[in-house]
Amino acid sequence: MTDDLSGRTAFADALARLRTSRGLNKKTLARMMGFDPSYVSHVENGRHRPTCEFAARADAVLQTNGELAAAFDAFLAETQTQEGPSPRTTRAAARMRAGLVVRREDSQLTLTEDGYYHIRILRDVHNAGDQPVTRFPVRIDVDAHPADPHLSRRFYRDNPVTLTELGFRATFDGEPSRWELVEDRDAYKKIYVWFEPGGLPAPIYPGRSATIVCSYRVHATKWGNWFEREIRWPTEQLSVHLRFPAGVEVSLTGREVTWSGDRKLPSPPTAAIRDGVTDFSWSTNVPPLTNQYHFDWQLAA
Template identity: 40%
Template sequence: MTTSPLDRAADSFAVELARHRTGRGLSKKQLATLMGFDPSYVSHVEGRRHRPTEDFARRAEAVLEASGAIWQRFRDYDELRHTRGDRAPHREPPAPGQWLPPGTGLIVEREQATLSYRDETYRCVIRRELYNAGSEPITRYLVRVAVDRYPGDPGRSNRHHREHPLTFAELQLHAHRLDGHEREAMHWRTKHDRDAFKEIWLLFENTGRRFPLYPGDRATIEYAYHVGPDKWGPWFQRAVRVPTRHLAVRLDLPAALDPQVWGAETSLSAEEGPLRTPVARREEDDRIIFDWAVDQPPLNGRYRMQWRFRAQPEGELTETGWLRPSDRMRGLGILQHGADLLRQPTRPFDLPREDRAARDVVDRLTATLFRLDELHPFSKGVGIAAPQLGIGRAAAVIRPPDLSGEPVVLLNPRVVDAAPDTDEQYEGCLSFFDQRGLVPRPLRIDVEHTHIDGSRVITSYEYGMARLVAHEIDHLEGRLYIDRMAPGVPLVPVEEYRHTGQPWRY
């Protein structure tokens, strides 16, 4: 059967849509959610059961960042649909990067976000220049405030914010619409109020009057809030939820704290990577200012600035001072670098005669592993050896890198064979948790060890598990990973280590 040009144009649109959706790794349901459509509608459009609409095409173009390809396919279809032999109506396509999700009609022409740290308090000021390109007046604007005290450790952050929730009283939120030198106060209304997350409607009104943003008009709004360091971790993220032409971020930090700043970005089409343009740094009296900006950021893009204060110990602030990561480990009873027992070979168990003693040691090691989960994310896996708890016996317990299944118990282990192929990866150690080191290890090791009934077996371990097992066997022989590092390779302070929360790569 011969298809019409209009059918072929609709098919081309569906093919282009599916190509960009799958290229972004999105399911039909995920795309529908981002576009604000019912999932069945996306499925029907791709299946040619529904024809595309302008509303659908604009939203798909905006979400999938198709550089105009989806929009062009819609124009081809739309011109055929309207003409049917007549002259097509003139339509100017929106410029790439300025796609308007229909129903909002709002553009952020410029956003300037400033975070300053003064008097042990973070103050955030957001200024947005808005343009109503839609057909309806805008009477409110949604803003979000989210805190994360321990980025990279969501479990710990969730527990912390449940115990110490962020409150509107401490935020001291206030907002204004700016008109030249005039500042018109904006009332606000809560949409969501959670322990570490607030959504707030800024209203284009106050007790004196209403001042909607009418179609074709522009307005500048500014809002500010405060958060203490007990709830604000060392990060500041901007998420692009409305078409934005220019985004600028500034960090204003005390020079006395010797701040170091870096950044990362991610989008629907790319995994997290470093900012594509560098962060500019300048000194101003007793402050250090860090500036970064981007033009035409994609919808759903996220830009995160992170920092550490090199003049301030890295760790948790307590009533008695700063608690370093190694102090937290010490608090669990884990011996730290310098303890004599960490340099002494352990005594093997006589099994099965000493089965009760072996079980008691394994129980203590396993219990400590569970307590460690409350303090730190171990995406690479984690192990602990008996000497680290002050026990000079040959036992270790290891949780695999994928954290699945029961921990692996090793009694009287020794390496009997190793692959010639090696690689270097960064390792940490519970016994000096303030640093990370680049350590070469075999990609495979064969380990002889003893079961609780006295039987001996040989088990082969590969890649990440081989690294974890070798690390713990070193402990049982009185070695530390620094003994395995190449001469001259420095240790990396944990505050400069960039791979927390990420698995080893093979």
């Protein structure tokens, strides 16, 4: 195998240049990509070889229109053997969707008469990568006082959200599935949903699809008057439903949060009253990676 140093250096230089031109530091880019900051630093400094997944995510987050993918192709070309190109030289641009792809996400938040927000998130996922996938990470993040971080920390220190009160449940293709709490803070939970319906492992193999549904509840006093969806996987369709008792007056606003700043939603939510519930619905197709869609409301009886 030939020395890959020059190709690796060219990719690192392109990554650093594009990152800087977007006004991002390494830590911010790493967060947007879902990588450890030290890994981004090592790639830029030439200490680590970039992977296809790393190149694909960086290309998508930085919106380089394939420039980083092409630099990654050039890097891979230098890793070929004397017998011919390595199987890994598949074009990075063609593997932009490597790993799980969310075909459809349907997120629902419902305020019920008992004072709880009930959250249900359905994802139809497809494995577009070349390795089986065995779990899916879920994050639960609440903030009753987003405008005052100090007050929020103090509030949740005295009133933590507990796993018991969440009543978390998960299903895999309609069957209850095992889950594991991996991070537990006062106002934040991270959970792994294992693909084990009925207690039996059922990995999503390359080319296969499945439906994952997660549900939980948080009392309104602990949740806060907001709901947000962050695009952390390539997503083809996102829909959001915010449901309130019809007798409650709701003033709802929404915005799209991108790395370049906030802006209005491409289209406003629409409202419809059915069975005593006001349902505010909103949807979008092919939302960009790392975008956040944030909804705020005020309630009045």
